Amino acid sequence: MKAARLQVMGAVAGLIGIWALVAGGCASEQQRKGQELYAHYCLHCHGEHGRQNEGFNWSSMPDPKPKDLSNKSEMGTFKDEEIFNTISRDMKDTSPGGDKIGDDEFAVPTMPTFKYTLSEDEIWAIVGYVRTLHGMKLEFKVEERKKELADALQAAQAKFDQAKQTYEAAEKKASDEAEKKSEALKKDVDVDEASYAKEQAAMALAKKDLDAAQLAANNFSTRPGKGVNVARPDLTVKPEQAAQLAEAGKKLYSNKYGCNGCHSVGEEGGKVGPALDRAGFRLNGTWVYRWVKNPQAMKPETRMPALGLSDADAKAVVMYLGTLRAAKPEPPSNKPAS
Ligand code: HEC
Ligand code: HEC
Incomplete structure (x- = not known):
């Protein structure tokens, strides 16, 4: 009896051990990916350990100098999402009379954005790595975010399908009516397009939401510039x-x-x-x-x-x-x- 129970406990401990290995394996995979991306895209400015004057580009940069990412008392005041938003933002024109910039908004031009270069997943891996430079850990639930995006895409798809059905039914009704009338009058009668304009507009709106949800879901795991071909510009100017x-x-x-x-x-x-x-x-x-x-x-x-x-x-x-x-x-x- 006792031996059997011990055996069960041993098996459970074994399972937990395997689970921890799997989970730990994923975490260190993310960690490795974050470190690699940091080394490629950040290290020249911020340095291997995030310290001042460590990166080879640090001293040649105009002010302000790259932030000390190893300083816990300062970096610890940022939420994971705030660090993410710094790395993945739209650049703002800081010239006098340029863009409007909020008081708390980060808008240093010489800290580049990676929003158009890396996938969201990669940026989260970098945030996770930046956390380790000041002895902290990523709290943000990246898997939940991924699921949210997938759920939002599914919901947008369902909404679009519904809007399309409603539109098609309204359009069919209008053309059936036109057909009936032309039979009765023995002459061609135009379909009343105005009668389903509302459904058509609703479908177009749902399509826009669907495209946005699709893009967000794609950008989670795929780099946004991938496969995007920049058309030849017209550079003629007076x-x-x-x-x-x-x-x-x-x-x-x-x-x-x-x-x-x-x-x-x-x-x-x-x-x-x-x-x-x-x-x-x-x-x-x-x-x-x-x-x-x-x-x-x-x-x-x-x-x-x-x-x-x-x-x-x-x-x-x-x-x-x-x-x-x-x-x-x-x-x-x-x-x-x-
Ligand atoms: C061309 C140099 C350069 C590169 C490359 C660069 N940074 Fe920066 N970074 C800066 C500068 C400059 C600042 C602004 C410092 C300040 O505001 O005092 C900054 C600030 C930051 C901040 C602090 C933001 C805040 O809210 O104060 C974080 C976090 C950061 N960088 C992370 C990164 C990460 C991660 C990468 C790579 C994906 C990266 N940086 C790449 C120059 C760079
Ligand atoms: C984070 C650093 C970084 C930023 C910010 C950056 N560049 Fe670059 N740029 C590079 C690197 C590195 C190369 C070399 C390309 C390579 O071989 O990978 C390059 C190459 C170039 C080249 C080709 C130069 C040549 O002689 O072949 C041009 C032009 C250029 N960049 C313009 C710009 C402009 C304009 C901006 C701002 C809109 C900009 N870069 C912002 C890092 C940067």
């Missing part, structure tokens, strides 16, 4: 507009998209990407446009994120880069200075 556009682009470059956090022009700016002093000579406008809109489409593993540039912003930035035509650096000379 000469009198070119200077104005380039001026706007220059502001966007620093004050909205923080390109200067990673690229230098003259002595100023970061070193993650190549210097852009001579971009106007070296690079083709159409190529630059498509590159900044979706760098991963051209080079999947590039460290440059897609920053969510609108078509108009991309065009202005391209115009600005076109004006960067610094002289070729002097070739190093071996002659002693005279």
